Amino acid sequence: MSTGLADNIRKYRRTAGLSQEGLAESAGLSLSTVRKVEQGGDVRVETLHALARALGVSTSVLFATEAPRSVVGPQDDANRQHLVELRRALMPPIGLAAPLAADPVEPGGLDATRRKVRDARALYDQDRYSSVAKLLPPLLRGSEAAVNFLDGEEQEHAVIARCQVLLMTGQFLTQVRQYDLAYYALAEAIRLARESGQTLTAATGVVGMCWLLLRQDRFDECEQLAAQTAAEIEPRLSSASATHLAVWGELWLRVAASSVRNNRPDVATEARRMAATAASAMGREDMGFPDHWGGFGPATVEMKAIEDLSLTGDARGVLRRADEGPVSAHGLGNLGGVTPNNWNRHRLDVAKAYVASGEHQDAMGELMQIKQRAEGWITHQPMARYVMAxxxxxxxxxxxxxxxSMAAHLGVAG
Incomplete structure (x- = not known):
C-alpha cells in the first residue's frame, strides 16, 4: 500500500531523474530498501536521511501526514498503568470552575525540593527509572502547592524550585518516550521561568524542548527554536558564567543535531563551530543540572561531532575518532567526564560503526558494556535495536x- 511518504520519495526521485537503482546507489542503500520504501514499507529515519542527501532535499520535506497506526498490545497498556500517578500530578482533570479537587497537599520545603530534584537526577543517571517515576509525583504536587501557598520573595524561590521539578519531569518523560506528557512539563517550565524573569532557566527548558522536537523528527522547528534562543541569550565569552556558556552551547548542539538530520550540512558545521567555541571557553565538562540541561563541554561536543559521522554513514570516521582526543580515556580524565547518557549514546554510534564494518563481535562487546552500565536505558534506544537487528x-x-540474550533483552526477533 502506497503512503504519502512513499509518494514523496518517488516524486523527488523522478524529479532528480533517478531510477530506483540510481537512487539506491547514490544513497548507499540496497535496491530492495528503496523498493520497500516506495511501496509504503516501514523505514528508519536514518534511511530517510540517506535518501534526502541523495535527492538533494531536506529530510523534513519527505514526511507526509498520515493517520497513525493502531497502538495495541500489553506494552502500551502497561505504560498507561505505570504512569497514572505521574499523569495525575502533572495533568489534573480540569472542569468549568477549576481543576478537579484532589486531597490537600502540604507545600514542599524549598530546600527539600531542590535536594529531591538532585536525587531524581542521580537516580536518572543511574538508570533507575522506576525510582524516578515514583519520586516525581509528590514533587510535582508539593512544588505546585508551594507556589500557590507562598508569596513575595518566598514565592519567587518556589517558582524556581517548581521549574526545576518540571525540567526533571520533562527530561525523564522524553527519555522514556512519553512525548505528550514531556511537552506539557517542559512548556510549563519555560512559561514559569520566562514569567519570573529566569531567562537561563527558560532557555534550559528550550534545550529540553528541542530534544523533544528532535525525537519527534521535527527538524525544522528544532533548528529554528534553538537558533533563535541561542541568539537571544548569546553571552560575552570573556565574562560569562559556566552555566550561561553551557546553556548557549547546548542550544547550538540542538541546531547542529537537527540540521545534520535534515540534510543541511552547512548549518550543522557552523552550529558545531559555535558549540565548540562555548566548550573551549568553559575548558572542561560541566554536569550542572538543573542549572542547565546537564552535560556540556569539549568532550560532549566531540561526541556529538562523531554522531554526525554516524548519521552520514562514515563508519571509518566514527571508529577513527571514537577513542581519540577529548573522548579518549586520557582526554576524559582531564576534562572531567561526561554524562552517562551521552557516553552510552556515543558508544552506540561505535557499535553501529562496527556492524557496518562487519566486526560483529566488537559491536556485541559495545552493546554488552552498555547493558552492564545501563540495562534499562538501552531498552529505550531504537538505535540499539537497529544495531542488534x-x-x-x-x-x-x-x-x-x-x-x-541481547536480542531478547531488546525485543528484537531473530
Missing part, C-alpha cells in the same frame, strides 16, 4: 548465546 541480519555464522 543488523547483526542478526548480516551475521553469516551461528548466533552466539550472547547475541541471543
Amino acid at each position: 543488523d547483526i542478526l541480519k548480516t551475521r553469516k555464522r551461528t548466533l552466539t548465546e550472547e547475541m541471543r
Whole structure:
C-alpha cells in the first residue's frame, strides 16, 4: 500500500531523474530498501536521511501526514498503568470552575525540593527509572502547592524550585518516550521561568524542548527554536558564567543535531563551530543540572561531532575518532567526564560503526558494556535495536548465546 511518504520519495526521485537503482546507489542503500520504501514499507529515519542527501532535499520535506497506526498490545497498556500517578500530578482533570479537587497537599520545603530534584537526577543517571517515576509525583504536587501557598520573595524561590521539578519531569518523560506528557512539563517550565524573569532557566527548558522536537523528527522547528534562543541569550565569552556558556552551547548542539538530520550540512558545521567555541571557553565538562540541561563541554561536543559521522554513514570516521582526543580515556580524565547518557549514546554510534564494518563481535562487546552500565536505558534506544537487528541480519555464522540474550533483552526477533 502506497503512503504519502512513499509518494514523496518517488516524486523527488523522478524529479532528480533517478531510477530506483540510481537512487539506491547514490544513497548507499540496497535496491530492495528503496523498493520497500516506495511501496509504503516501514523505514528508519536514518534511511530517510540517506535518501534526502541523495535527492538533494531536506529530510523534513519527505514526511507526509498520515493517520497513525493502531497502538495495541500489553506494552502500551502497561505504560498507561505505570504512569497514572505521574499523569495525575502533572495533568489534573480540569472542569468549568477549576481543576478537579484532589486531597490537600502540604507545600514542599524549598530546600527539600531542590535536594529531591538532585536525587531524581542521580537516580536518572543511574538508570533507575522506576525510582524516578515514583519520586516525581509528590514533587510535582508539593512544588505546585508551594507556589500557590507562598508569596513575595518566598514565592519567587518556589517558582524556581517548581521549574526545576518540571525540567526533571520533562527530561525523564522524553527519555522514556512519553512525548505528550514531556511537552506539557517542559512548556510549563519555560512559561514559569520566562514569567519570573529566569531567562537561563527558560532557555534550559528550550534545550529540553528541542530534544523533544528532535525525537519527534521535527527538524525544522528544532533548528529554528534553538537558533533563535541561542541568539537571544548569546553571552560575552570573556565574562560569562559556566552555566550561561553551557546553556548557549547546548542550544547550538540542538541546531547542529537537527540540521545534520535534515540534510543541511552547512548549518550543522557552523552550529558545531559555535558549540565548540562555548566548550573551549568553559575548558572542561560541566554536569550542572538543573542549572542547565546537564552535560556540556569539549568532550560532549566531540561526541556529538562523531554522531554526525554516524548519521552520514562514515563508519571509518566514527571508529577513527571514537577513542581519540577529548573522548579518549586520557582526554576524559582531564576534562572531567561526561554524562552517562551521552557516553552510552556515543558508544552506540561505535557499535553501529562496527556492524557496518562487519566486526560483529566488537559491536556485541559495545552493546554488552552498555547493558552492564545501563540495562534499562538501552531498552529505550531504537538505535540499539537497529544495531542488534543488523547483526542478526548480516551475521553469516551461528548466533552466539550472547547475541541471543541481547536480542531478547531488546525485543528484537531473530
